[in-house]
Amino acid sequence: MIECKLKKELSAAEGKMILNVDFRLNEGDFIVLYGNSGAGKTSILRMLSGLLSPEDGYINQDSNVWFNAEKKIDLPIQKREIGLVFQNYALFPNMNIEENIYFSLPQKKDKKTAEELIELMELGNLRKQKIQQLSGGQQQRVALARALARKPKLLLLDEPLSALDHGMRTRLQEYILKLHKTYNLTTILVSHDPAEIIKMADKVMVLENGKITKTGPPISIFSENKLSGKFQFTGEVLAKIDEEVISILHILIGNNVIKSVSAKDEIAHIQKGDKVLVASKAFNPIVTKIE
Amino acid sequence: MIWESLWLTLKLALITTLLLFVIGTPLAYWLSATKSKSKPVWETLVSMPLILPPTVLGFYLLIAFGQSSFIGKFLDDFFGLQLVFSFSGLVLASVIYSLPFMVHPIQSGFSSLPIHLKEAAYSLGKSKTTTFFKIMLPNIKPALLTGIVLSFAHTIGEFGVVLMIGGNLPGETRVASIAIYDEVEALNYSNANTLSFILFVLSFAILLSVYLINNKSLNRIVK
Numbered sequence: 001m002i003e004c005k006l007k008k009e010l011s012a013a014e015g016k017m018i019l020n021v022d023f024r025l026n027e028g029d030f031i032v033l034y035g036n037s038g039a040g041k042t043s044i045l046r047m048l049s050g051l052l053s054p055e056d057g058y059i060n061q062d063s064n065v066w067f068n069a070e071k072k073i074d075l076p077i078q079k080r081e082i083g084l085v086f087q088n089y090a091l092f093p094n095m096n097i098e099e100n101i102y103f104s105l106p107q108k109k110d111k112k113t114a115e116e117l118i119e120l121m122e123l124g125n126l127r128k129q130k131i132q133q134l135s136g137g138q139q140q141r142v143a144l145a146r147a148l149a150r151k152p153k154l155l156l157l158d159e160p161l162s163a164l165d166h167g168m169r170t171r172l173q174e175y176i177l178k179l180h181k182t183y184n185l186t187t188i189l190v191s192h193d194p195a196e197i198i199k200m201a202d203k204v205m206v207l208e209n210g211k212i213t214k215t216g217p218p219i220s221i222f223s224e225n226k227l228s229g230k231f232q233f234t235g236e237v238l239a240k241i242d243e244e245v246i247s248i249l250h251i252l253i254g255n256n257v258i259k260s261v262s263a264k265d266e267i268a269h270i271q272k273g274d275k276v277l278v279a280s281k282a283f284n285p286i287v288t289k290i291e
Numbered sequence: 292m293i294w295e296s297l298w299l300t301l302k303l304a305l306i307t308t309l310l311l312f313v314i315g316t317p318l319a320y321w322l323s324a325t326k327s328k329s330k331p332v333w334e335t336l337v338s339m340p341l342i343l344p345p346t347v348l349g350f351y352l353l354i355a356f357g358q359s360s361f362i363g364k365f366l367d368d369f370f371g372l373q374l375v376f377s378f379s380g381l382v383l384a385s386v387i388y389s390l391p392f393m394v395h396p397i398q399s400g401f402s403s404l405p406i407h408l409k410e411a412a413y414s415l416g417k418s419k420t421t422t423f424f425k426i427m428l429p430n431i432k433p434a435l436l437t438g439i440v441l442s443f444a445h446t447i448g449e450f451g452v453v454l455m456i457g458g459n460l461p462g463e464t465r466v467a468s469i470a471i472y473d474e475v476e477a478l479n480y481s482n483a484n485t486l487s488f489i490l491f492v493l494s495f496a497i498l499l500s501v502y503l504i505n506n507k508s509l510n511r512i513v514k
Contacts, residue, residue, distance in 0.1 A: 051410055077413045084414035090407035094429040103425070104415035143411075150416060 001026055002154065002186065004067075005057040006047050010210065012038040019043055019210035022057075025186050027153075030177075032197045032218070033190045035207035041190045044207075045156045048188070049084050050077035061153070083147030083155040083185075087163055089139040091131045097142050098127040104149045117145040120182065121175060137168040141175060148179060155180070157189040161196070169193075173200055194222050194275045195234045223277050232279035237272050251278060293486055295462055296470035303378070303466055304446040307385040308393075311442045314386070315393035316435070320423065322394070323401035338395075340388045349455020352384050356456075374456070381457045381464055385446045392441040400434025401427065433505045440501045444494055 002025040010017050019040040025031060033041040046052035048059060050066070053074055059066040066075045091100050101114050101123075118124055121141040131139060140160055147155065157176070161169045177200060180187050191197050197204055198218045206214040206221060214221055223232065235253035247267055249260045260278065270276060322334060340348060356363040356374035366372040374380035404427065412422040428435070450468045457464030459473060467486050474483035 049414060051413075077410075078416045078418065081416075082414060084411065086407045086411065088405065088407060090405065090411040092408065092412075092426055092430070094426070103412075103417075106416065146411075146415070 002048075002059070002061050004048065004059040006044065006054045006059070007056040008043070008047070008052070008054045010040060010043055014038070017210045021207070021210070021212050023205060023212065023215075025188070027186055028184050030180055030187045030200060030202045031189070032201040032204045033188060033207055034192070034197060034204050034221075039207040040210045041207055042158055045084075045158050045188065045190060048154070049082050049156055050075060050080050081150075081152045081154070083152040085140070085143050085147050085155070085157045085160045087159045089136075089143045091139055091142055091146070093131060096128050096130055097123055097134075100131065100142055101146045101149050104146050106150060113151055114145075114149045117148055120178065121145045135168075136164050137172055140164070140172055144175065144179060148183060148185075151183070153186060155185045155187040157187065159190050159192070162192065169196070176200065194218075195236065198222060198234050223279070232277055234275060234277050237270060237274045237276055240267075240270065240272055249276075251276060253278060292461065293470070293482060296465050296467045297486070297489065299378075299462065299465065300447055300467040303381055303385060304443045306382055307389060307446045308439055308443045310382070310386050311389060311393040312435075312439060315390065315438065315442075316397055316428075319394045319397035319438075320401055320427070323398050338391050341391050345388065345449070345451030346455055348388060349384065349452040352380070352387075352452070352456045356380065356383075376456070376458045376460060376464060378457075378463055381453055381466070384452045384456045385449060388449060388452050389442045389445045392445045393438045396434045396437040396441065397431065400431035403434075404430055436504060437501055440497055444497045447490065447493065
């Protein structure tokens with residue numbers, strides 16, 4: 001369990017801002033930090049990891065004190081047992097895949113977890129490759145394996161998938177969920193993508209101007225409780241075709257494209273590329289087994 | 292006599308480069324990472340030899356380490372070290388004079404590395420020292436090589452500062468560039484020509500190797 005209260009003055013694009021947050025994570029939680037850029041998401045991750053010192057507050061992990069302003073305790077990042085993954089992968093260019101992952105092991109001996117991660121991330125065939133030869137998705141799989149090889153309890157992911165294309169992103173989401181469950185991690189993900197958040201998070205913390213303004217399960221955060229749907233999905237609008245009085249939306253949900261007909265003015269604000277919530281409340285869905 | 296001065300030049304360049312590498316690399320790392328307000332002052336001091344006439348540097352060193360100065364007397368009395376008109380004096384002057392040629396390329400090498408590289412290593416529990424030797428240094432090899440070769444080449448080409456503090460003692464301070472001047476003064480054009488030609492070819496070969504190696508490593512990254 002991690003309990004923290006963090007306070008620090010940050011200089012954002014629109015001048016100074018006070019970051020002041022207070023939250024608690026249980027073991028096994030998958031938390032997403034959501035908010036505009038400059039709201040303080042990355043700063044929170046950097047404070048938890050020890051790369052940035054808060055001015056006031058505390059961070060307690062179980063019975064360990066990572067930070068305490070009053071007692072002047074500030075455990076260095078090396079001793080906090082965290083896994084950190086960046087948007088730009090940050091792999092070491094002077095090492096191949098295997099060496100990157102082995103580098104994080106405390107001693108040379110315990111290669112078991114490292115090997116397990118290579119297996120889990122499906123990197124076995126690539127292990128001797130130079131990292132310059134890898135695609136973005138492959139690089140991020142190496143970064144994930146490297147971050148977890150020394151078995152951290154807390155995994156911090158700073159927009160790890162935002163440089164990847166849609167298909168790669170979906171696959172990497174699966175990998176991250178697999179790791180989260182296999183190692184019973186406590187994970188904090190910074191993400192801008194509602195579809196991704198709904199798919200992955202147990203809980204979302206919405207950050208605005210350095211304060212947490214909303215906390216809750218992702219569905220309730222993003223649907224804002226207007227609907228009480230019997231079933232609902234999130235998707236992306238691929239196309240909007242206007243007819244006389246109606247508009248037809250082509251929406252990508254998972255790997256399927258569905259068409260939905262609505263009155264034109266009802267959905268006038270929805271454009272191509274928007275993330276949307278698709279819900280139905282009047283009909284009972286028919287569920288049949290796929291052979 | 293030609294070979295003596297050439298050997299002296301190479302010995303001076305080798306020792307200077309080695310010392311500069313040991314001093315210059317941590318200094319360059321500190322300059323690339325520091326947020327200290329005094330950074331511009333340090334950068335200026337490192338760069339001074341680039342614009343300062345070598346005679347000015349030589350003159351001050353002569354004053355500072357001469358027998359009549361406190362430092363010069365102290366060094367001689369306690370360590371038997373004479374920095375004026377001696378080979379050790381040449382080494383000291385060369386280290387100061389070639390400092391920017393070692394520090395600048397290495398500093399820009401460090402600055403060009405993404406900050407996340409260092410942070411990732413720290414997050415994996417690695418100390419600052421381990422990170423420096425295992426991650427930072429190996430990833431700026433072309434910059435290190437450039438620094439080493441430029442310092443070496445620049446030391447070979449020294450004249451003014453060497454003449455001021457070292458004088459012209461055969462086998463002790465008469466390096467190739469000074470020997471050439473000496474031979475011309477004595478109208479021994481053929482000796483001057485031999486030495487000049489050797490220095491010319493040497494400088495060309497050294498610089499060419501830097502460009503070849505750096506282009507190659509550039510290609511490797513692009514591929």
